[in-house]
Amino acid sequence: MEAFLVAIINGLALGMAYALIAVGYSMVFGVLRLINFSHGTIYAFGAYMVYFFVSLKFGLFPAILLSIISSGLLALLIDKVALEPLRKKESIPIATLITTVGVSFIIQNFLSIEYIFTSEKKGFPSLNLFGSIIIGNITIQSSQIIMFFVAIVLLAILTFLVNKTKLGLAMRATEQNIKAAKLMGIDVNSVISFTFFIGGASAAIAGALISGYYQIISPTMGSLIGLKAFSAAVVGGIGVLYGSVVGGLVVGVSECIAAQYLGSNVRDPMAFVILIIILLIKPTGLFGKKGISKV
Amino acid sequence: MKFLRVKNITMQFGGLLAVDNLSFHVDKGEIVSLIGPNGAGKTTVFNVLTGVYKVTAGSMEFKGEKLEGKTPQEIVALGISRTFQNPRLFPKMRVIENVLIGTHIRTKYNFFDGLLRTKRFQYEEAEKTVRAIKILESIGLYEYMNSYAGSLPYGAQRKLEIARAMATDAELLLLDEPAAGMNPTETEELLRFIRELRDRGFTILLIEHDMKVVMNISDRIYVLDHGKLIAHGTPNEIVNNQRVIEAYLGGERKHAKN
Amino acid sequence: MNKTNIGKNSLLYNLEHFFDRYKVIFAVVFGIAAFSVPFLGLSRVTLRLLTMISLYTMLGMGLNVLIGYTGQVSLGHAGFYAIGAYVCALLQVDAGWSFWPALLAGGIFSAFVGFLLGLPSMRLSGTYLSIVTLGFGEVVLMILKQWESVTYGNYGIRNIPKPKLFGFTFDLQNGGFYIIILVLTILTGIFCTLIRNSKTGRAFLAIKEDEFAAIMMGINTSKYKILAFVISAFITGIAGGFYSVINNGYIEPTNFTFNISVLMLSVVIVGGLGTIRGMVCGAALLILFPEVFRFLQQWRFVIYGVLLVLMMQFRPQGILGWQSTLPYRLTKQTRKELEKLNLLPDEVKTPKAQGRGEYEIFKG
Numbered sequence: 054m055e056a057f058l059v060a061i062i063n064g065l066a067l068g069m070a071y072a073l074i075a076v077g078y079s080m081v082f083g084v085l086r087l088i089n090f091s092h093g094t095i096y097a098f099g100a101y102m103v104y105f106f107v108s109l110k111f112g113l114f115p116a117i118l119l120s121i122i123s124s125g126l127l128a129l130l131i132d133k134v135a136l137e138p139l140r141k142k143e144s145i146p147i148a149t150l151i152t153t154v155g156v157s158f159i160i161q162n163f164l165s166i167e168y169i170f171t172s173e174k175k176g177f178p179s180l181n182l183f184g185s186i187i188i189g190n191i192t193i194q195s196s197q198i199i200m201f202f203v204a205i206v207l208l209a210i211l212t213f214l215v216n217k218t219k220l221g222l223a224m225r226a227t228e229q230n231i232k233a234a235k236l237m238g239i240d241v242n243s244v245i246s247f248t249f250f251i252g253g254a255s256a257a258i259a260g261a262l263i264s265g266y267y268q269i270i271s272p273t274m275g276s277l278i279g280l281k282a283f284s285a286a287v288v289g290g291i292g293v294l295y296g297s298v299v300g301g302l303v304v305g306v307s308e309c310i311a312a313q314y315l316g317s318n319v320r321d322p323m324a325f326v327i328l329i330i331i332l333l334i335k336p337t338g339l340f341g342k343k344g345i346s347k348v
Numbered sequence: 349m350k351f352l353r354v355k356n357i358t359m360q361f362g363g364l365l366a367v368d369n370l371s372f373h374v375d376k377g378e379i380v381s382l383i384g385p386n387g388a389g390k391t392t393v394f395n396v397l398t399g400v401y402k403v404t405a406g407s408m409e410f411k412g413e414k415l416e417g418k419t420p421q422e423i424v425a426l427g428i429s430r431t432f433q434n435p436r437l438f439p440k441m442r443v444i445e446n447v448l449i450g451t452h453i454r455t456k457y458n459f460f461d462g463l464l465r466t467k468r469f470q471y472e473e474a475e476k477t478v479r480a481i482k483i484l485e486s487i488g489l490y491e492y493m494n495s496y497a498g499s500l501p502y503g504a505q506r507k508l509e510i511a512r513a514m515a516t517d518a519e520l521l522l523l524d525e526p527a528a529g530m531n532p533t534e535t536e537e538l539l540r541f542i543r544e545l546r547d548r549g550f551t552i553l554l555i556e557h558d559m560k561v562v563m564n565i566s567d568r569i570y571v572l573d574h575g576k577l578i579a580h581g582t583p584n585e586i587v588n589n590q591r592v593i594e595a596y597l598g599g600e601r602k603h604a605k606n
Numbered sequence: 607m608n609k610t611n612i613g614k615n616s617l618l619y620n621l622e623h624f625f626d627r628y629k630v631i632f633a634v635v636f637g638i639a640a641f642s643v644p645f646l647g648l649s650r651v652t653l654r655l656l657t658m659i660s661l662y663t664m665l666g667m668g669l670n671v672l673i674g675y676t677g678q679v680s681l682g683h684a685g686f687y688a689i690g691a692y693v694c695a696l697l698q699v700d701a702g703w704s705f706w707p708a709l710l711a712g713g714i715f716s717a718f719v720g721f722l723l724g725l726p727s728m729r730l731s732g733t734y735l736s737i738v739t740l741g742f743g744e745v746v747l748m749i750l751k752q753w754e755s756v757t758y759g760n761y762g763i764r765n766i767p768k769p770k771l772f773g774f775t776f777d778l779q780n781g782g783f784y785i786i787i788l789v790l791t792i793l794t795g796i797f798c799t800l801i802r803n804s805k806t807g808r809a810f811l812a813i814k815e816d817e818f819a820a821i822m823m824g825i826n827t828s829k830y831k832i833l834a835f836v837i838s839a840f841i842t843g844i845a846g847g848f849y850s851v852i853n854n855g856y857i858e859p860t861n862f863t864f865n866i867s868v869l870m871l872s873v874v875i876v877g878g879l880g881t882i883r884g885m886v887c888g889a890a891l892l893i894l895f896p897e898v899f900r901f902l903q904q905w906r907f908v909i910y911g912v913l914l915v916l917m918m919q920f921r922p923q924g925i926l927g928w929q930s931t932l933p934y935r936l937t938k939q940t941r942k943e944l945e946k947l948n949l950l951p952d953e954v955k956t957p958k959a960q961g962r963g964e965y966e967i968f969k970g
Contacts, residue, residue: 088733135915148918150679150733151875155914158868162907276864280741287734318752325741332730332738398822424824436822438815441808444934448805449812453824455805459833462804463797469804474939481949493951494933516824 055190060313061306066197066266068305069204073259074282075289075297076211077128077252083228083292084248085140090153091131092256093279094160097272099124099257100264101164104177113178121257128253129246131156137242157275164272172272180265200262207255208298215294224248228292277321281308284328290341299339303327350409351376351551352397352428352520357406359392359575366392368575369406374520374553379546381554381562383586384572385595390555391433392575394522398430399423410520424453429518431509433525433555439498443489446497446508447480450515480515487511487541503534510541520551527558539565563587571595619931626932640788644781653784657852659886659893660787661845666873666885667794668841673871674880675807676834677814678727679736682743683870686839688750688862690716690846695763695857696756705769705851712847713840720839724832731817743867750859762858766851783852790848794841795882801837803935810834842870865907872910876917878927887926 074096081089099120106116135152165172180196187193215221226234227244235241263278264270285304289296304324312320331338352374359367367389374380382390396403399420408415410426418426429450438446455476461469484490487507492500497508506526513521526542527535535558542565546552556562562569563583571579571586573595579586586592625632643656665687672678694712697703703711723742727735750757757763769776769786776782801807809830812820821827850857873892878884896906917924933951936944944950 088737090733135919138919144918144922146732147673147677147679148922150736151871152915152918154681154868154871155911155918158865158911158914159908160911162865162905162911166904166908277744280737280744283737318748322745322748325745328741329726329738332734333726336729336734400822420821421824421826424822430822432819436816436819438812438819440815440929441811442934445808445811449808449820449823449825452805452809457805459801459804459806462806463800465800470937470939473804473937474943477936477940478943478947478949481944481951482947485949490949490951496929512823 056313057310059191060309062191062193062197064306064309065302066200066305067263067309068285068302069201069208069298070259070263070266070301071278071282071285071305072208072298072301073204073255073262074278075286075301076208076294077256078283078286079289079291079294079297080224080248080252082286084224084231084245085136087136087149088153088283088291089131089249089252090150090279091156091160092128092252093277093282094157094164094275095124095128095253096256096260096278096282097164097270097275098127098160099253099260100177100270100274101170101272102257103261103264104170104175104270107178117258117261120261121254124257124260125250125254127160128249128256132246132249137245157279161272161275170272174269174271177264177268177270179268180262194266196262196266200266203258203262207258208294211251211255212294220244220247280328281321281324284324284331287328287336287338288331290338293338293340296338296340350374351378351411352553353409354393354397355407355409357393357396357408358404359389359396359401360404366575367396370572370575370577371406372570372577372580374551376519376551377546377549378567379542379552379554379565381556381566381569382572383556383559383562383569384578387574388572389575390572391524393572394430394524394555397423397522398428421453424516424518427517427519428522429513429516429520430522431506431513431524431526433528435502435505435509437497437500437505437508437512439496441497442493443484443495443497443500443508444477444480444493447483447511447515448476450512451476451480451517454517480511483511483514486544487514488537502529506530507541514545514550518550520553521545522553522555524555525557526554527556527561530558535561616931618928622931641785643784643788650778653778653781655893655897657778657784657787659889660784660791661849662870662873662889662893663885664787664791664794664845665842665870666877666888667791667798667882668838668845669870669874670880670882670885671798671801671810671841672834672838673874675802675810675814676831678731678831678834679739679871680838680867681736681740681864681871682746682867683739683838683842684862684864684866685739685743685746686716686720686842687846687849687866687870688746688859689719689839690843691850691857691862692750692757692763692846693843694847695766695850698767698851699763699765705767706771709844709847712850713844716843716846717836717840720835720837720843721832723839724835727831727835728828740864740867743864747859747862747864750862757859760859762856763850764856766855766857768855769851778852787848790844794844797841798882806830806833868907868910868914872914874924876913876924878924879922881924881927884924884926888924891925 074092077092078089081087102120102123103116106119107113111119135156136149139149139152164170180199181194182199183195185192185194186198215224223234223239223244226237226239227241231241281304285300286297287300288303289298289300304327307327308320308323311323350373354373355371357367357370358365370393382393384390392401395401397408397415399415399418399422403416410428413426415423438449455472457468457472481490481493484493487510489504489507489511492504497505500508510523510526527538530538539561542552554566566583568582569580569586570577571592578595579589579592669680669683672680690712693715694708697708697711698705723739726738730738751760769782776786809820809825812823812825813827813830817827853861869892873885873888876891877886877888892910896903902909941950
């Protein structure tokens with residue numbers, strides 16, 4: 054029973070962090086109908102930026118702040134430099150897919166380079182800021198509590214932003230109908246840039262949170278987490294914000310329960326298994342809507 | 349047994365009733381037109397007939413065989429083929445290849461025949477290619493044979509779609525606005541061509557807005573509005589039908605030459 | 607906007623027609639040159655480079671069947687590469703098989719897995735399918751590392767013997783490796799061309815161009831999408847089996863990472879999507895590049911990424927990926943029949959350049 058509770062707690066904390074990354078996929082898909090393959094590597098980049106700034110003797114929190122800003126800017130840059138030109142040219146979808154693959158390749162391998170960060174794993178400062186809470190036989194680390202609550206707060210802010218502000222209205226309009234939004238005077242390209250920035254920023258925050266929990270980072274961490282977060286986004290219904298939260302929790306909790314009862318080898322493939330199942334049963338996810346296209 | 353018989357079909361998309369209790373039939377060798385204002389549900393009827401949508405209610409029979417529940421591929425195999433409102437060709441494939449795709453469903457050799465270049469492959473490939481070229485020649489696209497479909501002028505693209513549909517050995521052709529975007533000369537040619545198709549044994553169900561085409565070529569006309577059948581008869585009967593005139597009021601109204 | 611209107615006297619048109627006219631001669635010359643390589647006393651390094659170029663050409667062709675023909679982008683093809691390699695190696699090392707049947711077995715097993723991976727393709731398309739293939743690649747890698755009892759885990763498989771035939775041992779120095787892969791690559795090229803110029807190939811391309819229209823023309827697209835996976839996996843698996851014996855008798859999981867999947871992808875994309883000449887070009891480029899720019903070794907993969915991004919911006923069809931100006935290739939029998947009917951299009955060898963042509967309709 055306790056083992057189960059531990060798994061649930063771990064899963065909830067982890068799941069919220071996944072949700073933070075998943076919203077990035079979701080929002081970009083929402084405005085562009087595009088799955089940004091490079092999103093996972095931005096998460097890794099964010100974690101490495103914290104490491105970098107900390108090694109420059111910045112404090113942990115300033116480092117995290119700088120990481121958030123630089124990751125957001127990186128994501129924005131990717132859109133402006135690589136993706137926007139393709140939109141203007143009305144390129145075939147394969148081109149965009151390959152471009153985001155290429156970008157992910159660039160970032161991931163950049164981080165591995167010998168005199169940048171090397172491909173070795175590196176220690177990451179712990180976010181276990183105020184020790185652990187012990188309830189009976191169950192230990193909850195403060196890094197987990199932080200992970201959970203920071204994520205919730207951010208997701209709440211994001212939901213507020215999207216649903217209650219003018220900017221959010223512009224985002225939703227762009228999601229629904231890009232041409233109409235343009236005609237209504239919405240600067241669609243700015244909205245898209247902002248979406249990418251937010252996605253990158255939240256991925257960076259997730260990077261800090263998860264790395265602060267596991268206390269290890271490696272250049273390839275982006276691929277695996279990216280896949281898991283993508284599964285979370287799809288499970289919840291890609292394009293639907295609260296879906297990413299639910300999806301994240303589903304993936305996080307299943308992963309931890311599977312690891313607890315079936316061994317740690319099953320942990321990583323779990324997200325992939327869930328992804329396959331959802332894609333085969335209900336590709337639009339738990340909360341996604343199916344559109345009807347005119348023939 | 350009617351060649352094509354559609355009985356009380358209804359097509360509902362969530363809250364939208366696209367086709368409402370529609371019945372019609374087509375006899376072998378006829379040219380029948382479906383007309384009506386935009387949004388009347390005409391293309392939906394085509395989509396339902398060809399298996400793109402599953403009909404909400406009603407039944408459809410072609411040469412005695414049920415159409416409901418069949419996949420689009422099965423329906424093509426039965427002998428119904430269609431064109432689209434906006435050409436859906438394979439733009440980076442050559443014209444001849446586009447037509448050859450049409451012959452796919454009647455081509456019996458399998459993957460290994462193709463790989464090993466067996467006698468079966470040689471025979472059928474030649475047979476189908478010759479057939480495709482003959483179709484191209486008859487429709488006036490012979491000289492475009494090796495061009496890429498995407499580079500064709502619009503009128504030629506529309507013809508290519510018809511050629512491709514013909515290549516499936518269909519008995520019933522569903523043509524969705526074949527005259528769209530054509531100038532008067534091209535429209536004349538199209539009229540002649542459709543008549544020739546009929547002479548060669550094709551039965552044709554047509555969606556069209558160009559009244560010149562419709563009035564000149566149809567044996568019978570069905571008029572749809574908001575998914576419902578509001579009139580049906582010969583061109584003469586339709587042109588004087590009050591309900592039809594009302595339905596078109598405010599929309600396009602082209603006068604027909606008798 | 608399409609760029610297929612190539613004027614009759616353009617450079618491309620003339621080049622292509624020139625090569626086509628003398629294709630037999632060129633093929634013979636190329637054949638002689640290619641097969642004489644082992645006898646030219648080339649260095650180990652050069653032989654290895656040529657071997658790798660040929661290997662990656664074959665890998666490119668395998669992936670091309672999926673991407674270039676049916677438009678399904680696989681980001682996890684290293685998975686099939688690994689399966690073919692491991693099956694071939696294990697059958698030799700653990701079960702004492704000879705190289706040749708082991709190679710075939712590797713390909714067949716890989717093809718079977720390709721079938722399984724192809725099944726989701728019936729319901730998924732585009733990016734979703736690509737993500738699934740990516741997951742596939744990662745899962746294969748994970749299995750290689752974890753299933754130690756079978757795959758020897760991270761330790762890898764060692765002492766993989768060199769191929770032997772009638773007492774002759776193939777290795778690098780005697781050009782044996784090179785000859786094997788050369789033959790395999792040429793066979794693959796022929797294989798792909800035969801498929802391309804048949805109803806299967808046409809169905810593949812139709813699916814890539816417009817899957818819905820393909821369905822409406824009666825093509826069983828699910829079947830063909832899966833078939834593409836099977837063929838692609840088979841070719842890649844065979845290439846993997848070959849790879850398992852040329853790597854100093856040793857393979858391990860890190861030989862089959864995502865980086866390799868992207869490398870294969872780059873060969874196809876950079877070289878020329880959908881064309882065989884593109885595969886050769888892409889392979890040559892991506893194999894020779896790190897040799898020429900040795901000092902950039904570290905940055906190798908970053909540069910590949912940049913290359914992919916740049917290609918998509920400026921030349922998405924790849925370096926050699928232009929649309930052919932040659933007429934549709936008719937089979938001998940077709941020509942005979944057309945001639946009888948006086949429909950042989952000898953005058954019609956060129957695509958109509960621009961504008962409307964005059965034509966006679968209803969020629970009976």
